[in-house]
Amino acid sequence: MKPAAPLKGTLFLVPTPLDFGCTPQDPAALALLLPNETVLVAARLRHWIAENAKSARAFLKRVDGDRGLAVPLQSIHITELPRQVHKKGDHTPTGAADAQARALLDPALQGHDMGMVSEAGMPAIADPGGSVVRAAHALGIEVRPLTGPISLMLALAASGLNGQSFAFVGYVPQDPAERGRRLRELESTALKAGQTQILIETPYRNAALLQALLHTLHPHTRLAVACGLGLPLQCTRSALLSEWKSGALAAGLPLDLPAVFLLGR
Amino acid sequence: MKPAAPLKGTLFLVPTPLDFGCTPQDPAALALLLPNETVLVAARLRHWIAENAKSARAFLKRVDGDRGLAVPLQSIHITELPRQVHKKGDHTPTGAADAQARALLDPALQGHDMGMVSEAGMPAIADPGGSVVRAAHALGIEVRPLTGPISLMLALAASGLNGQSFAFVGYVPQDPAERGRRLRELESTALKAGQTQILIETPYRNAALLQALLHTLHPHTRLAVACGLGLPLQCTRSALLSEWKSGALAAGLPLDLPAVFLLGR
Numbered sequence: 001m002k003p004a005a006p007l008k009g010t011l012f013l014v015p016t017p018l019d020f021g022c023t024p025q026d027p028a029a030l031a032l033l034l035p036n037e038t039v040l041v042a043a044r045l046r047h048w049i050a051e052n053a054k055s056a057r058a059f060l061k062r063v064d065g066d067r068g069l070a071v072p073l074q075s076i077h078i079t080e081l082p083r084q085v086h087k088k089g090d091h092t093p094t095g096a097a098d099a100q101a102r103a104l105l106d107p108a109l110q111g112h113d114m115g116m117v118s119e120a121g122m123p124a125i126a127d128p129g130g131s132v133v134r135a136a137h138a139l140g141i142e143v144r145p146l147t148g149p150i151s152l153m154l155a156l157a158a159s160g161l162n163g164q165s166f167a168f169v170g171y172v173p174q175d176p177a178e179r180g181r182r183l184r185e186l187e188s189t190a191l192k193a194g195q196t197q198i199l200i201e202t203p204y205r206n207a208a209l210l211q212a213l214l215h216t217l218h219p220h221t222r223l224a225v226a227c228g229l230g231l232p233l234q235c236t237r238s239a240l241l242s243e244w245k246s247g248a249l250a251a252g253l254p255l256d257l258p259a260v261f262l263l264g265r
Numbered sequence: 266m267k268p269a270a271p272l273k274g275t276l277f278l279v280p281t282p283l284d285f286g287c288t289p290q291d292p293a294a295l296a297l298l299l300p301n302e303t304v305l306v307a308a309r310l311r312h313w314i315a316e317n318a319k320s321a322r323a324f325l326k327r328v329d330g331d332r333g334l335a336v337p338l339q340s341i342h343i344t345e346l347p348r349q350v351h352k353k354g355d356h357t358p359t360g361a362a363d364a365q366a367r368a369l370l371d372p373a374l375q376g377h378d379m380g381m382v383s384e385a386g387m388p389a390i391a392d393p394g395g396s397v398v399r400a401a402h403a404l405g406i407e408v409r410p411l412t413g414p415i416s417l418m419l420a421l422a423a424s425g426l427n428g429q430s431f432a433f434v435g436y437v438p439q440d441p442a443e444r445g446r447r448l449r450e451l452e453s454t455a456l457k458a459g460q461t462q463i464l465i466e467t468p469y470r471n472a473a474l475l476q477a478l479l480h481t482l483h484p485h486t487r488l489a490v491a492c493g494l495g496l497p498l499q500c501t502r503s504a505l506l507s508e509w510k511s512g513a514l515a516a517g518l519p520l521d522l523p524a525v526f527l528l529g530r
Contacts, residue, residue, distance in 0.1 A: 013422045032305075033412065037297040125418055125428040133425030134487075137503040145419040145494070145501075147298065153390055153418055154410040157278045160398030163390040167432035167460065195432065222399075229410070236410075238402040 006111035011136045012041050013129070014115045015122040015148025016059045018230030018258070030066040033230070038146040039063055044070040045115040047107040048078045051128055055119045079104055081128055101135035108141045122150045126168065126200065151229045152198055155260035158236040159196070159224030162264050166196035174205070176212070183216045187263060191221065196264040206255040213261065214250070217241045222264050225250075228257035238262075271376035276401045277306050278394070279380045280387040280413025281324045283495030283523070295331040298495070303411040304328055309335040310380040312372040313343045316393055320384045344369055346393055366400035373406045387415045391433065391465065416494045417463055420525035423501040424461070424489030427529050431461035437474070444474075448481045452528060456486065461529035471520040478526065479515070482506045487529050490515075493522035503527075 017033040030039060042063045050056035056078050063069060069076070082100050108114045116123045116132060122145075123129035136143050156163050167189075172182045186197040201209045206227075213223055224238035234257075237249045244250065282298040295304060307328045315321035321343050328334060334341070347365050373379045381388045381397060387410075388394035401408050421428050432454075437447045451462040466474045471492075478488055489503035499522075502514045509515065 031300065032302040033300050035296065035298050035300055122418060122422050124422045127428065130425050130428055133423065134503065137425055143423045143501055145423040147414040149412040150415060150418050153387060153415050157387050157389045158398065158408045158410040160389070160395050160402055163392065163395055164435050165433065168430065170429050236408055238399065
């Protein structure tokens with residue numbers, strides 16, 4: 001008689017606070033930032049898939065400080081996403097990436113619940129992890145997303161721009177001419193279709209992107225910039241381009257923090 | 266001598282659990298679903314703007330059950346968004362709507378912190394409230410978005426579809442011919458641009474939308490359906506259209522619950 005296959009575990013998508021690397025971390029403050037359900041699940045999982053193992057361990061230390069891990073941190077298994085799987089911007093499903101993603105889910109096939117984390121925020125949104133989720137569906141593993149901060153959506157809500165039609169377009173080109181073309185294209189979509197366009201940039205290029213936006217967009221286009229969401233210094237400004245021109249709104253924006261840029265009408 | 270203007274209050278965007286109207290509500294369970302920061306802020310605010318005053322009071326009762334409100338519920342001011350401001354799909358800024366939205370923010374101009382809630386989830390995302398946020402920016406009132414569940418993003422993460430480029434397109438037409446055209450248009454964008462397309466429908470039309478998707482999309486297009494996010498019965502299925510065709514994936518999906526539909530490659 002063939003032995004019964006073990007019941008499969010569940011893949012939990014575990015969001016993390018947005019303050020990694022930005023503020024001193026007070027482990028006790030975790031419950032301020034995440035719902036109990038998210039922390040309780042994180043506290044009991046022994047098998048993790050992580051964008052970065054070091055960040056994942058730092059997160060689990062905070063969970064330990066909040067309510068204690070079910071097992072010592074040293075005995076928790078953390079596997080990093082292979083580079084090929086999580087190369088920024090590369091999310092076209094390929095056979096090789098899918099095979100690697102499936103291998104990561106072996107513990108779930110053995111019956112263990114698993115967690116996936118990115119460096120900050122929600123895995124698989126503006127972050128790698130989608131290939132693992134697809135592999136889970138293909139293998140019949142249940143996927144459960146948990147609640148936590150998602151900077152793109154905090155920014156969208158705080159912008160006052162249209163939240164009933166919007167697109168996240170990621171990064172724009174660095175070359176000034178190409179960037180200008182792309183920004184005009186996004187502005188045209190935003191104005192014609194009424195679809196808010198959401199962009200991000202690496203923090204050290206935030207100031208350059210803001211200058212390019214101020215230089216390129218039409219006076220009647222609305223621009224919002226949300227900096228440092230989830231951090232004490234967080235700040236969102238939203239106004240028509242003509243109002244941004246004076247420079248008063250841009251002054252004092254903490255553009256060295258992670259930022260989200262939004263444009264629309 | 267002119268008296269000094271009072272310091273302005275802050276407008277907090279307060280997300281609420283996704284289970285309104287779907288499950289019996291255990292007030293004590295609120296901390297499972299929302300971070301403490303969100304509940305603590307909600308517990309102390311005396312001035313609210315709400316999509317629906319009845320839902321807002323039900324939410325505040327849950328906050329009261331969790332940690333007690335700073336003042337009795339009866340003495341909390343709740344003002345509903347005017348119909349003109351929050352008519353579904355109407356978010357083109359107009360002078361009249363902007364003026365109404367500004368009037369709602371009077372307490373903040375008098376120095377009171379305020380909260381805004383929608384019926385479930387995050388205000389101003391797939392929900393009204395954007396006009397109030399724009400008015401707050403115009404009046405120099407600080408806007409602070411708080412963390413909570415956002416069904417569109419839970420669905421996107423759980424779908425395994427591209428989370429580095431995506432668009433929320435709202436509702437599709439009800440007329441079968443128009444709906445088919447619109448779905449083919451969305452599929453074309455999803456496949457050509459690699460941009461995941463996210464749709465919603467009112468629950469009683471979910472089954473019809475799923476049938477239309479199964480009938481219209483190409484066999485190699487990936488379709489995900491996430492039902493009942495935030496509820497115990499939640500369930501997400503993600504597969505190629507060719508795999509959906511057998512009917513096994515669709516069977517047992519709780520399509521009577523709120524659902525999010527996603528398509529991509």
